[in-house]
């Protein structure tokens with residue numbers, strides 16, 4: 001893997017206010033799950049710097065794209081239950097947005113994984129449900145119906161129907177995309193007039209991230225950029241979206257999963273998870289505001 005210098009992926013500036021975190025990459029520690037969704041955090045990350053003009057934190061230097069693509073394609077998947085819980089969390093957010101949509105016809109989920117959200121979207125009444133997913137592991141775990149509904153590969157506008165979607169979602173995926181600005185502009189063209197683009201991502205300015213510093217799971221080898229409220233608004237505004245809303249997003253997961261994410265030594269984590277199991281608390285669902293944001297905007301013309 002080669003690391004290459006990079007300017008701000010959002011505004012193109014090379015002026016930075018600070019180095020948010022120093023690089024920590026141990027190639028020998030990479031596994032099939034390093035580029036999987038909802039894995040146990042490994043604490044590996046690129047050097048992340050904060051852009052002076054748009055307030056995005058981005059990897060600089062960043063890995064070469066071919067290496068990154070290869071890692072995503074061959075990534076494993078071991079998080080069926082967590083994927084289902086995430087789909088319920090994201091489904092609740094979509095439910096609260098339904099009145100903003102022109103209709104509930106065609107919907108696209110970018111970074112669809114095993115398609116757990118596609119099941120939720122069908123349950124809400126969307127008539128044509130599609131996903132995009134490059135990793136083979138989650139696709140193997142998907143149902144036949146979801147395999148047929150998911151475009152296998154990296155997001156590309158040319159594989160999709162321009163001007164046809166009522167809603168496009170991108171949940172916990174914008175951190176991973178090499179050109180997030182191009183993706184956001186592409187989505188604008190895919191939406192029908194009045195269609196909504198809805199993003200959920202990490203917020204590096206959230207209290208949890210500031211308290212945990214380098215122990216925060218948001219610093220990860222999968223993340224090429226991490227947003228704040230200001231940079232998420234910039235992303236949507238720059239692409240021409242209107243009626244932009246940016247707000248904190250709470251997640252509801254069983255205590256067992258919160259322990260999986262918790263920044264503590266593995267032995268302590270194992271002990272905690274065993275205790276939860278013995279006390280039958282591991283499947284107790286708890287809602288936490290753990291430093292996530294949602295952002296949405298409408299594509300009018």
Ligand SMILES: [Zn+2]
Nearest residue numbers: 008011051054
């Ligand atoms: Zn910038």
